[in-house]
Amino acid sequence: MHNEQHVTSSETIRDIVIGMSDGLTVPFALAAGLSGAISSSGIVVTAGIAEIVAGSIAMGLGGFLAGRTEVDHYQSELKREYDEVERVPEQEKIEVMEVFADFGLSAPLQQQIADEMSKDKKKWVDFMMRYELGLEEPHANRATKSAITIGLSYIIGGIIPLSPYLIESNSQIALYYSCGITLICLFIFGYFKSKMTGQPAFSGAFKVVIIGALAAGAAFMMAKLINGK
Known part of the structure; x- marks a missing residue:
């Protein structure tokens, strides 16, 4: 008996990927940049939480508007x-x-x-x-569900790079732990994202890690350059 295996990425999985991807990368880059300019982890945490709140709302709103546009387009x-x-x-x-x-x-x-x-x-x-037309009828509550899923995924992803700063008061030391934890999570996230989308898992994981590392490194160096240290 022949069994066919097909990759089926649901809309929920897609929203989780969108939220987690930005949630891991943006706060990580922000924390790294601030760590290059200040030594207090408290300030990094405050700025990071503010960014996570704003980012999750913005991402969730974007998901909601995209979902509503999809529904309106289908109905039209x-x-x-x-x-x-x-x-x-x-x-x-x-x-x-x-x-x-x-x-x-x-x-x-x-x-x-x-x-x-x-x-x-x-x-x-x-x-x-x-x-x-190639159009599938979207679910009636698609927009709201998408907004909540993307927003929560962003928050979960954003907490990961900030967690070391909650424990270690020196931002320079906390940055080392943040880099280690976040890069590992980026690798795991990239691996499973690639598996679900039918892409080569390890190469996809390394791509996600490289993007996150480059973003954080660029933010850190820019902060150092501006701060003159």
Whole structure:
């Protein structure tokens, strides 16, 4: 028996990836930059928490607006398709036939399918939405769920690079621990993200680590340069 394995990345997983990716990277870069300019971990924590709160709200709002746009776009196209099957049904039948022509079906069979499909307007429109426009109906609460998932993922990701600063008062020392913890988490995150999206796991993990390290390193060096130390 042949078992096929397919990668299925759900919308929730995609939102977690978006939130965690920025949550791990941005606060990490901020903490590294501040550590290059000041020695107090307290200030780093205060600034980091402020950034996490602002970032999670901004990311969540972005996810909400994207979700609402997706719903509004789908509803607009749905209304247009219903209008077209009422006004120009023959043209819509031709479009159905064109879809099946791409599958190699004969012209008589294309015509038969189009005629049968036109008897049920809902199924006809659903077919056109999916196969002509490539649109899947989004869930009604998609926008809210996306906002919450992205926002919480950002917060979870952001706490990781800040955690050493909560324990160690010297920001320079805390930075070393933060680098170690965050880079390990970035590797794990990149590994599983690559696995879920069907990409080479280890190369994907190293790419995520390199991006995070470059962002933090650039922020740290810039702070050192500006501070003159």
